[in-house]
Amino acid sequence: MKYLVTGAAGFIGSATVEKLNLAGHDVVGIDNINDYYDVKLKHARLQRIVHPQFRFIEMDIADRDTVEQLFENEQFDRVIHLAAQAGVRYSIENPYAYSESNLVGHLNILEGCRQSKVKHLVYASSSSVYGLNGKVPFATSDGVDHPVSLYAATKKANELMSHSYSHLYNIPTTGLRFFTVYGSWGRPDMAPFIFTKKILDGETIDINNNGDMWRDFTHVDDIIEGVVRIADVLPERSEDWTVESGSPASSSAPYAVYNIGHGSPINLMDFVKAIENELGIEAKKNFREMQPGDVYQTYADTKDLYQATGYQPKVSVKEGVAEFVSWYKEFYSK
Template identity: 55%
Template sequence: MDTNSNKNLKVLITGAAGFIGYHLSTLLIGKEYQVIGIDNMNDYYDVALKEGRLALLKKHENFSFYKIDLKDKEAIDDLFNSHKFDYVINLAAQAGVRYSITNPYAYVDSNLIGFVNILEACRNNPVKHLLYASSSSVYGGNKEAPFSTNHNVDHPVSLYAATKKSNELLAHAYSELYKIPTTGLRFFTVYGPWGRPDMAYFLFTDAILSGQPIKVFNHGKMERDFTYVDDIVEGIYKLIPLAPRGKPDYDETKDDLSSSFAPYKIYNIGNNQPVQLEKFISVIEDKLGKKAEKIYMKMQTGDVLRTYADVSDLERDINFKPSTSIESGLGKFVDWYKDFYKI
């Protein structure tokens, strides 16, 4: 993509102070887009981490930031009215599977009401393409692997997953009713520098360095399609100009369930190489030069045994090929962690 043609293009990134939002904003700033970021800066995890990411973004002339909550419809409408965005990338959401069990309304506010506010704003201020975060959690207890966008996803095992599936349904309705091109991205266990402290690799690193035991759920027998954040945001970047057009002769008995008669598309975006939790922990131990004290526990409510992405359509459409090994990615995370926390 020619960066010279990006200078007059405005991109809204919601959740810009979040983990993926920060990395995507950084990439698009470098590609000379005009990036407008919003975030509510909530305290679900350490706000200092969000402020640290934001401080780096604010150094760039082609980035501007507004502290806005997605559920504040008036603020969202005002922002869209004043900026006239070319593209919108909705990454803001209440994250976390386990937290959804104890705090369900946080997910309703952000992931449902907030997303409808974005859809309504795109309806009233048409954009070239709305991309939004879905999640591999929509696959719930699916046994067939790798997970394909052609598989049924009507059996979520957490409220978080149910809200993400709802986002896909809402997007489809708006794509059909108002011809808003939408692309949903089912992320598979994203990790890397500036990551979320509630994620396993962050918790493990924290605990091992402070001499605390780590909790290893399902006795380490779970598998995750760990995907390095740079690979994820490169994929999103390549999808921005690829707005779905819809297929007038779409037939659900023959055609891919991830597309539609509406301008709508769903992609898996993952590493396509699941890693067992025990292996993942051993790589962290190697990078830290310190062994973990492990407490083996049963599977937690809302968790799934395995995630594994079929990314064949992403390979076909944008030549998506994750290139970061688990050893390299975790090495970069550990280096960042030691630098950020002055260890």
């Protein structure tokens, strides 16, 4: 089968390419290699996933003509769309980057899928869409109309845009709400990376909300297992579904949304302690108030994804932190 993976030089994207290649699929990967974080890390990921059945094209998904030509030339069976401008706090500093990549870019991918009749589009949403929702665990049946960052708002918009294309053009689309992914080759703007680097460098780490925060930390190996499994589960039309009685995560159109996370949140201080234990160094800590755009707790209800795919996360926080710290030390000792 022939896949397009967008964001192929990214953290989750590169791991997804590797997983698909190991399963025998042909993969075309695209990425614009922007400088939101260190491009050397992005190039290193691409070097790691060199494979006879993988081709990489440097491309910006916001470039309508180029994306249109790509779909016309390649005729993909399935698309895993992971490219996006990430980061909650950066969306406060640079909002226009999010409209280009996350809105225009997503529309271009939808149009490509429509024009070339792609059999299934799987795309990245985010746990950030739950915003002010205080009910836990977060379920896809919950309302998500009150985001607390522009990043989250664009991800909710992606779900709405995808539904409209599923409804109008019968394109099967599946959104995945990722919950705090970490692991080797991870993003430098994420807490596990920041904490590890600063602790090793003897710098002070910032602890938001005075440490009273909970995150559903999910190892990348578990995430990509879920991503690849759901790509084989095409949502179908449900003629009996209604807005009044149905879940917002399904539809009369071939549309679905799932949470993908560990399903067992951990206190931020416990996660910091796991890193300290693995490094053998106690962190210097600066406790501060909640930051703009942050949420107090993320906690995924993953029952629907399990029922659809049998997906069940396996990597514990202790194992995951050990794996990440080992990679970090090796990669940055070069």
